[in-house]
Amino acid sequence: xxxxLALEQAPPISVPLRFLLTAPLFGMLAxxxxxxxxxxxxxxRWSPLLLALTHLxxxxxxxxxxxxxxxxxxxxxxxAQIAQPLPIAAVCHGGLVLGTLLLxxxxxxxSGAMFAVAAGVLAIALGGFISVVGSALWRADRPDxxxxxxxxxxxxxxxxxxxGLALALGHAGTGLPLWRGxxxxxxxxxxxxxxxxxxxxxxxxxxxxxxxxxxPYPQSLRAWLAPAIGVVLLVAAALSAWAPxxxxxxxxxxxxxxxxxxxxxLGLLAHRRRKVGDASLAFWRLGLVALLAAIAVGAASRFxxxxxxxxxxxxxxxxxxxxxxxxxxxxxxxxxxxxxHLQQRISASAAARHRIFPPxxxxxxxxxxxxxxxxxxxxxxVLLVAAAxxxxxxxxAAALWFAAFAVLARNLWTVLARYRVECERxxxxxx
Amino acid sequence: MLAKFLTEDHRxxxxxxxxxxxxxxxGDVAAARAAFAEFEANLAHHLEMEERVLFPEFExxxxxxxxxxxxxxxxxxxxMRSLLGQMQGALAAEDLxxxxxxGETLNVLIQQHxxxxxxxxxxxxxxxLAASAGPLLERMQAL
Numbered sequence: 001x002x003x004x005l006a007l008e009q010a011p012p013i014s015v016p017l018r019f020l021l022t023a024p025l026f027g028m029l030a031x032x033x034x035x036x037x038x039x040x041x042x043x044x045r046w047s048p049l050l051l052a053l054t055h056l057x058x059x060x061x062x063x064x065x066x067x068x069x070x071x072x073x074x075x076x077x078x079x080a081q082i083a084q085p086l087p088i089a090a091v092c093h094g095g096l097v098l099g100t101l102l103l104x105x106x107x108x109x110x111s112g113a114m115f116a117v118a119a120g121v122l123a124i125a126l127g128g129f130i131s132v133v134g135s136a137l138w139r140a141d142r143p144d145x146x147x148x149x150x151x152x153x154x155x156x157x158x159x160x161x162x163x164g165l166a167l168a169l170g171h172a173g174t175g176l177p178l179w180r181g182x183x184x185x186x187x188x189x190x191x192x193x194x195x196x197x198x199x200x201x202x203x204x205x206x207x208x209x210x211x212x213x214x215x216p217y218p219q220s221l222r223a224w225l226a227p228a229i230g231v232v233l234l235v236a237a238a239l240s241a242w243a244p245x246x247x248x249x250x251x252x253x254x255x256x257x258x259x260x261x262x263x264x265x266l267g268l269l270a271h272r273r274r275k276v277g278d279a280s281l282a283f284w285r286l287g288l289v290a291l292l293a294a295i296a297v298g299a300a301s302r303f304x305x306x307x308x309x310x311x312x313x314x315x316x317x318x319x320x321x322x323x324x325x326x327x328x329x330x331x332x333x334x335x336x337x338x339x340x341h342l343q344q345r346i347s348a349s350a351a352a353r354h355r356i357f358p359p360x361x362x363x364x365x366x367x368x369x370x371x372x373x374x375x376x377x378x379x380x381x382v383l384l385v386a387a388a389x390x391x392x393x394x395x396x397a398a399a400l401w402f403a404a405f406a407v408l409a410r411n412l413w414t415v416l417a418r419y420r421v422e423c424e425r426x427x428x429x430x431x
Numbered sequence: 432m433l434a435k436f437l438t439e440d441h442r443x444x445x446x447x448x449x450x451x452x453x454x455x456x457x458g459d460v461a462a463a464r465a466a467f468a469e470f471e472a473n474l475a476h477h478l479e480m481e482e483r484v485l486f487p488e489f490e491x492x493x494x495x496x497x498x499x500x501x502x503x504x505x506x507x508x509x510x511m512r513s514l515l516g517q518m519q520g521a522l523a524a525e526d527l528x529x530x531x532x533x534g535e536t537l538n539v540l541i542q543q544h545x546x547x548x549x550x551x552x553x554x555x556x557x558x559x560l561a562a563s564a565g566p567l568l569e570r571m572q573a574l
Contacts (some may be wrong), residue, residue: 075542076547077546079547079550079551125546141551142550142551142554144550210542210543210546211538211539211542213445213446213449273445273446273449274445274449274452274453275449275452275453275456276449276452276453276456276531276533332539336536336539336540339536340540343510343513347506347509347510357513357517359531360514360517360532360535360536361532361535361536361539362527362528362531362532362535362536363529363532374466
């Protein structure tokens with residue numbers, strides 16, 4: 001056994017919050033792009049605006065929130081501590097913000113220079129994140145299925161990053177060929193299944209039974225699900241590189257482990273012991289149903305000549321599944337973190353102790369506000385799907401999506417504002 | 432043996448919490464009071480078993496007094512008691528929204544606390560206290 005575990009390893013609150021509170025702002029930016037570009041954005045899968053939008057959401061919202069959550073959750077879930085969290089958060093967060101903006105700018109402006117700088121900045125930010133979190137994960141004392149899943153997710157992020165860098169350098173006019181087609185397909189598959197999907201699975205093993213009081217995931221499922229995604233992903237990648245004609249068989253198979261995950265989780269939630277529902281539960285259910293829909297549409301896309309079904313599957317996966325899973329987590333983690341740090345501040349103050357209490361999670365973030373956000377996000381998703389068939393709906397969908405992100409931003413930033421007020425109240429106690 | 436017993440006790444507390452929360456959410460103050468009383472008594476007993484038997488024995492066996500995992504666990508127990516008090520006050524005032532808000536906070540606190548105990552502290556304690564697990568279990572149950 002290693003050195004005595006200090007379980008009080010939570011990083012300073014600014015470490016996770018800067019990521020979690022930035023995420024909805026990138027969502028607003030992505031929705032704005034869709035609002036301005038209209039149906040031109042969705043014209044083809046190679047539309048520069050669509051590629052910019054995908055990266056604003058994939059990096060700016062999803063990866064941003066997942067990095068922040070991982071930095072916070074590692075000590076609790078894995079018992080792994082991160083040395084020097086503040087400078088690491090500054091580099092990862094700053095780099096992710098700048099790199100994502102430059103990358104989106106590169107797509108929109110067609111600027112090789114912006115691609116080149118974006119590639120460098122994202123390589124530092126995400127490369128740094130992968131090495132720091134990776135070393136913590138691989139040092140973990142008793143790696144359980146969740147820890148092993150997070151390791152695989154991190155490898156998925158690494159593969160996504162390397163493929164993305166190769167593609168970005170192709171755009172940058174460095175003389176490297178632009179590896180469009182197979183390279184893009186691999187980049188997308190590793191991003192969605194290898195990084196985002198695997199991380200959601202690994203974290204769900206812990207947080208779904210914890211917060212919703214369900215039975216644990218079956219042991220066999222926990223052991224095999226994440227590795228199965230990894231194996232299928234590698235086989236699919238190898239097939240698409242060496243035997244491109246067999247691709248159409250490989251990608252639907254890729255979705256199988258995720259379909260099993262979605263069905264298993266919906267089953268656990270149906271029999272949960274906690275009877276009172278909340279926004280977090282609603283987001284989980286929406287996300288899992290969207291995941292199943294994405295898989296069904298993706299499998300069917302093989303029978304269509306156009307990109308439409310594939311675009312629809314990716315929309316359902318990103319705007320339906322991944323975004324909902326992130327929101328389910330945000331609504332638990334942000335108010336709890338603020339409560340916890342306020343509680344610790346009170347405990348540290350002789351004047352405040354036993355005299356004042358921090359506002360509870362629902363006082364910090366009232367349930368009706370979270371529900372309002374859920375309603376908007378659901379409506380936006382329905383319209384985004386409809387817009388794939390009826391392009392005149394694109395701007396309406398974009399406006400709703402913007403509203404959903406704006407309400408999420410307000411919900412989270414209000415918690416931060418309350419945190420600051422309460423800190424002053426605590427510090428002013430007894431003076 | 433110790434880990435299994437204490438882990439099952441966690442799940443019992445969860446179930447009692449869920450019953451109190453469901454009653455409050457239905458607006459049934461009387462049922463919420465009854466379920467909460469049961470939950471509070473069981474949780475208080477669980478915290479005592481750890482603080483009066485398990486933690487001191489663990490600290491004795493490992494030499495970790497006032498530092499290490501038990502210090503953090505004790506601090507989180509205090510935070511739980513504070514939230515239990517707030518829930519109690521809210522029930523007395525029949526303020527079910529505050530009861531549910533404090534309850535949600537307590538539940539997240541308990542769940543992340545239990546995870547640390549079940550994944551780290553209990554396995555460490557099983558190892559450190561393997562020889563005396565039987566008598567320790569009896570002392571905890573006798574409280």
